[in-house]
Amino acid sequence: MEHILDILKERGFIAQTTFEDELYEQLKSPTTFYVGFDPTADSLHIGHYIPIMAMAHMQRAGHKPIALMGGGTAMIGDPSGKTDMRKMMTVETIDHNVECIKKQMSRFLDFSEGQAIIVNNGDWLRHLNFIEFMRDIGSMFNVNRMLTAECYKARMATENGLSFLEFTYMLMQSYDFLELFHRYGCRLEMGGNDQWSNMLGGADLVRRKLGEKAFACTFQLLLTHDGRKMGKTEAGALWLDPAKTTPYAFYQYWRNVDDQDVQKCLALLTFLPMDEVRRLGALQGAEINEAKKVLAYEVTKLVHGEEEARKAAEGASSAFSGSADSANIPSVTVTADELAADGRITTLLVRAGLCSGQNDARKQMAQNAVSLNGEKVTDPSAVLTPEQIGNGAVLKKGKKSICRILLG
Numbered sequence: 001m002e003h004i005l006d007i008l009k010e011r012g013f014i015a016q017t018t019f020e021d022e023l024y025e026q027l028k029s030p031t032t033f034y035v036g037f038d039p040t041a042d043s044l045h046i047g048h049y050i051p052i053m054a055m056a057h058m059q060r061a062g063h064k065p066i067a068l069m070g071g072g073t074a075m076i077g078d079p080s081g082k083t084d085m086r087k088m089m090t091v092e093t094i095d096h097n098v099e100c101i102k103k104q105m106s107r108f109l110d111f112s113e114g115q116a117i118i119v120n121n122g123d124w125l126r127h128l129n130f131i132e133f134m135r136d137i138g139s140m141f142n143v144n145r146m147l148t149a150e151c152y153k154a155r156m157a158t159e160n161g162l163s164f165l166e167f168t169y170m171l172m173q174s175y176d177f178l179e180l181f182h183r184y185g186c187r188l189e190m191g192g193n194d195q196w197s198n199m200l201g202g203a204d205l206v207r208r209k210l211g212e213k214a215f216a217c218t219f220q221l222l223l224t225h226d227g228r229k230m231g232k233t234e235a236g237a238l239w240l241d242p243a244k245t246t247p248y249a250f251y252q253y254w255r256n257v258d259d260q261d262v263q264k265c266l267a268l269l270t271f272l273p274m275d276e277v278r279r280l281g282a283l284q285g286a287e288i289n290e291a292k293k294v295l296a297y298e299v300t301k302l303v304h305g306e307e308e309a310r311k312a313a314e315g316a317s318s319a320f321s322g323s324a325d326s327a328n329i330p331s332v333t334v335t336a337d338e339l340a341a342d343g344r345i346t347t348l349l350v351r352a353g354l355c356s357g358q359n360d361a362r363k364q365m366a367q368n369a370v371s372l373n374g375e376k377v378t379d380p381s382a383v384l385t386p387e388q389i390g391n392g393a394v395l396k397k398g399k400k401s402i403c404r405i406l407l408g
């Protein structure tokens with residue numbers, strides 16, 4: 001049987017590991033590992049999808065995942081990648097977000113009979129005694145070494161600098177690893193490569209304090225071929241919650257990725273065999289569109305289920321071919337009163353998620369990219385009337401972004 005690290009490497013997941021030879025040996029036996037998730041929103045987004053897929057591969061290879069919800073660390077905020085301190089969230093908001101994320105996680109991992117578990121670090125971090133913690137854990141950390149971490153150096157270079165509150169984040173995350181080792185025998189932390197410094201702290205804490213083997217392994221971030229972060233849309237982040245990003249919009253995002261990113265996305269975001277991934281990724285010209293359809297369908301199926309993936313694929317096909325009467329095209333329902341109050345096409349473009357705001361809508365009109373029922377709309381003051389809607393008005397931006405406006 002192929003070693004799980006070789007599988008993850010071949011598919012493009014692995015960025016860095018500690019004690020790689022030792023980790024290879026460790027993973028020849030069932031190993032408990034964890035990945036942390038920051039509950040700053042009530043849904044996961046595509047940035048979480050890489051570690052989730054890696055967890056699923058690990059579980060399929062016989063290892064036990066722990067999804068750690070940051071109900072405690074979220075009260076401090078990770079300074080990694082941030083230029084300013086995060087807004088403080090209430091305990092109630094954090095706990096609500098944790099419960100929402102728990103439900104989403106069950107689509108990707110098998111939680112039956114304890115094969116995977118979800119825990120919340122708020123269960124231990126919120127009740128720590130400060131003096132005891134600093135004597136027991138703080139004494140194990142060297143400030144000079146901590147300040148060499150990229151996440152700290154970047155923040156210290158900003159106008160507002162680094163708060164002591166955020167400086168303690170590494171200690172909190174490291175303590176998580178120690179606590180999970182005590183409770184569950186966890187020996188490996190996995191996560192995004194932007195967490196490397198924090199993860200080193202945790203693995204080092206377990207080794208120094210307990211003399212036990214502990215490891216860290218980071219994943220590549222989901223970037224385009226030219227280094228830009230993937231998952232940004234005109235409407236904002238690409239969420240896994242269908243109420244925030246519709247399955248159709250989710251499907252369309254992957255259907256329209258750059259040709260050069262198709263093979264990487266197929267390897268990272270689907271379970272297709274690598275021979276098939278390479279075959280699809282090698283397609284050229286118009287044929288690469290078939291690979292994009294496979295990518296979009298497979299990712300949407302994993303996130304939203306096969307039925308939603310099928311409907312999204314059919315809706316996209318209808319939009320592209322111009323048969324706009326398909327029931328699978330996304331729709332927005334408006335009332336006559338709402339149209340009377342503000343029936344501008346620009347407002348409906350924003351409400352339908354086709355544009356990010358009024359300025360974007362006017363810009364798209366100026367570029368001759370907006371149509372209503374097949375007719376171009378270039379006047380930003382143009383309005384939609386109930387009579388124009390009939391059984392459904394078709395609003396389009398470009399060739400592939402489409403929405404049916406229904407009267408309710």
